[in-house]
Amino acid sequence: MTEQNENSESGQSVPEELRNVRYCEIIPVTRDGRTLTSWVYNTLGLNDCPGPEWDALTEDEVNEEYGSIAAKLNGPRYWVIDKLVGSGSTATGETFTFGGIEMALRAKLETKLREGTVGEQFYVPNEVQRETVYTYKAGLPVYELTSPEGDVYIMQSYSQIIDKELTIDDLASLGSVLDLPKGWTYATRTLTADYELVTKGLAYVINDNLYNSYQCRTCVDDGDVSTDS
Numbered sequence: 001m002t003e004q005n006e007n008s009e010s011g012q013s014v015p016e017e018l019r020n021v022r023y024c025e026i027i028p029v030t031r032d033g034r035t036l037t038s039w040v041y042n043t044l045g046l047n048d049c050p051g052p053e054w055d056a057l058t059e060d061e062v063n064e065e066y067g068s069i070a071a072k073l074n075g076p077r078y079w080v081i082d083k084l085v086g087s088g089s090t091a092t093g094e095t096f097t098f099g100g101i102e103m104a105l106r107a108k109l110e111t112k113l114r115e116g117t118v119g120e121q122f123y124v125p126n127e128v129q130r131e132t133v134y135t136y137k138a139g140l141p142v143y144e145l146t147s148p149e150g151d152v153y154i155m156q157s158y159s160q161i162i163d164k165e166l167t168i169d170d171l172a173s174l175g176s177v178l179d180l181p182k183g184w185t186y187a188t189r190t191l192t193a194d195y196e197l198v199t200k201g202l203a204y205v206i207n208d209n210l211y212n213s214y215q216c217r218t219c220v221d222d223g224d225v226s227t228d229s
Contacts, residue, residue, distance in 0.1 A: 014045040024049035024075030028068035034113040041103035057099035077157045083135035125204045134197040148183030153214035161211040179209045
């Protein structure tokens with residue numbers, strides 16, 4: 001790896017209001033034996049993912065710069081949460097510059113070689129190692145997927161990877177557009193109180209078939225998942 005700045009704040013300043021703020025992610029994958037590690041970097045607090053640089057970036061360039069065996073260019077994306085606080089391994093301050101775009105390390109995922117890497121399948125949970133508090137404000141809409149088993153996933157960001165014209169105004173009617181597997185449902189509701197989704201080490205995240213991302217709010221690991229009233 002090159003161009004890495006460890007424990008550097010690098011001018012990071014997360015906006016107070018995140019809803020509909022643009023960002024991009026790069027997820028390079030490294031291999032150690034039969035273990036694959038996906039390193040999740042994003043532009044939050046550093047820049048808004050400048051279009052010309054992002055459009056020019058390729059997977060081959062990322063692999064050459066980072067020393068990875070594969071990489072996913074995940075964006076542009078827009079937050080649907082209102083506030084984010086990261087701690088522990090999520091707030092290392094470690095940054096890397098991909099194709100002139102500076103990004104910060106936010107999370108990592110480890111999978112076995114036979115399991116593939118994050119985001120390869122739709123509507124399938126990925127275990128993401130991070131420590132975060134996502135806040136959704138009262139009086140604003142949230143967008144949720146419910147699995148056949150009753151697990152509820154709340155949208156954390158929408159994507160323009162597949163539908164380059166998708167906007168936040170389209171999310172209320174997204175259920176009529178998604179290719180939902182049997183037994184899955186999509187719903188929109190308005191919060192009557194602020195809601196905090198707390199992750200203490202492990203989050204369960206899925207993508208729908210448009211690459212919009214959701215975190216499970218009813219799946220509990222060794223941390224806490226709060227409930228709204």
